[in-house]
Amino acid sequence: DAGVIQSPRHEVTEMGQEVTLRCKPISGHNSLFWYRQTMMRGLELLIYFNNNVPIDDSGMPEDRFSAKMPNASFSTLKIQPSEPRDSAVYFCASEPGLVGEAFFGQGTRLTVV
Amino acid sequence: GNSVTQMEGPVTLSEEAFLTINCTYTATGYPSLFWYVQYPGEGLQLLLKATKADDKGSNKGFEATYRKETTSFHLEKGSVQVSDSAVYFCALSDGGAQKLVFGQGTRLTINP
Numbered sequence: 001d002a003g004v005i006q007s008p009r010h011e012v013t014e015m016g017q018e019v020t021l022r023c024k025p026i027s028g029h030n031s032l033f034w035y036r037q038t039m040m041r042g043l044e045l046l047i048y049f050n051n052n053v054p055i056d057d058s059g060m061p062e063d064r065f066s067a068k069m070p071n072a073s074f075s076t077l078k079i080q081p082s083e084p085r086d087s088a089v090y091f092c093a094s095e096p097g098l099v100g101e102a103f104f105g106q107g108t109r110l111t112v113v
Numbered sequence: 114g115n116s117v118t119q120m121e122g123p124v125t126l127s128e129e130a131f132l133t134i135n136c137t138y139t140a141t142g143y144p145s146l147f148w149y150v151q152y153p154g155e156g157l158q159l160l161l162k163a164t165k166a167d168d169k170g171s172n173k174g175f176e177a178t179y180r181k182e183t184t185s186f187h188l189e190k191g192s193v194q195v196s197d198s199a200v201y202f203c204a205l206s207d208g209g210a211q212k213l214v215f216g217q218g219t220r221l222t223i224n225p
Contacts, residue, residue, distance in 0.1 A: 004156070031211065042217045043157075043202065050211065091156050100145050100206035100213055104156030 004105035006092050012111045018080040021108045023092030024073055031095040033102065034067055034077050038088045049075065082112045115140045117203050119216035126193055127224050134188040134219050136177075136203035144205040146170075146179050146186040147213070151200040160188075160201070195223045 005024040013019050025032050033048040047057040049069045057067070064083070069075040079086055089109050093102040120135040138146065145164045149157040161170035166181035175190045186203060203216040 033212070043215045045212060048212055056212065093156070099211055100147050100162060100204070101159055102149075102157070102213060104158070106154070106156050 004092055004094055004103050006090075006105035006108050008108060009106065010109045010111075012113065013082055015083055015112055016081045017112075018078065019082045019086075019110060019112075021077040021090050021092075021110070023075045023077075023105060025075070025092070025094030026096070026103055027073065029094035029096045029103070030072070031097065032069060032075050033093045033095075034075070035091040035093065036088045037091060037107070043091075046077070079110075082110075084112045087111050115144065115205060115207050115214045117205055117214055117216035119201075119203050119219050122200075122218070123220040123222060125222045125224065128195055129192045130223075132188070132190040132193045132197075132221070134201055134203075134221070136186045136188065136216060138184050138186065138203075138205050140184075140205055140207075143181075144207065146177070147204045147206070148175070148177055148186070148188050149202040149204060149215075151202065151218070153199070157202060193221075193223050195225050197221065198223045 007022045031050050034046040036044045046059045047067045048055055052069045067077045089107045091104050091107045093104040095102050116139045118137050147162045148160040150160045151157045161172040163170040163179035166179055169178045177186050177188045200218045200220050202218045204213045
């Protein structure tokens with residue numbers, strides 16, 4: 001298995017633009033998580049899905065952020081409009097159902113200028 | 114709510130030194146405990162886990178014991194290598210909510 005696949009690996013965009021981050025979880029995993037990592041705030045859970053249904057989005061910073069999981073093999077995290085303070089590394093992770101044994105993608109490094 | 118506290122970093126050691134990274138937690142109920150490692154430019158990887166009190170998790174020479182009486186899960190390795198340089202995260206599973214709660218991470222650098 002190729003693991004959790006995220007795209008793009010790097011994204012540089014101008015303030016105000018829409019940004020879409022993509023994630024393909026490991027086949028057969030039924031939980032998917034989106035995290036954000038910054039030096040200041042560390043690793044933050046933004047939202048997670050179980051069987052494609054959003055379970056907890058309390059970590060989504062504001063209405064500019066939205067996430068979808070239209071099927072078991074694909075999820076997106078969208079920021080519209082983007083702001084410089086959104087600059088971070090965004091990780092997607094999936095789990096096979098055993099709580100805590102998460103498999104992380106390599107992340108998307110987002111820079112908003 | 115549930116939380117995890119790790120020792121402040123960064124930690125710098127010489128090769129073959131003994132390593133301890135402290136981790137304590139606050140939780141209701143009986144969480145599972147984990148150590149994850151993040152190598153430069155990569156995502157986090159599960160290093161080891163323990164699911165109940167007095168369990169010892171081990172992997173790649175690293176060990177940690179679930180201590181309920183002290184609410185701790187300290188990571189240890191007897192002889193570190195340069196390749197162990199990474200950021201280490203302690204975490205607990207909030208079983209009811211099905212999500213991990215991470216500590217702030219500890220950056221470890223091993224010098225040859």
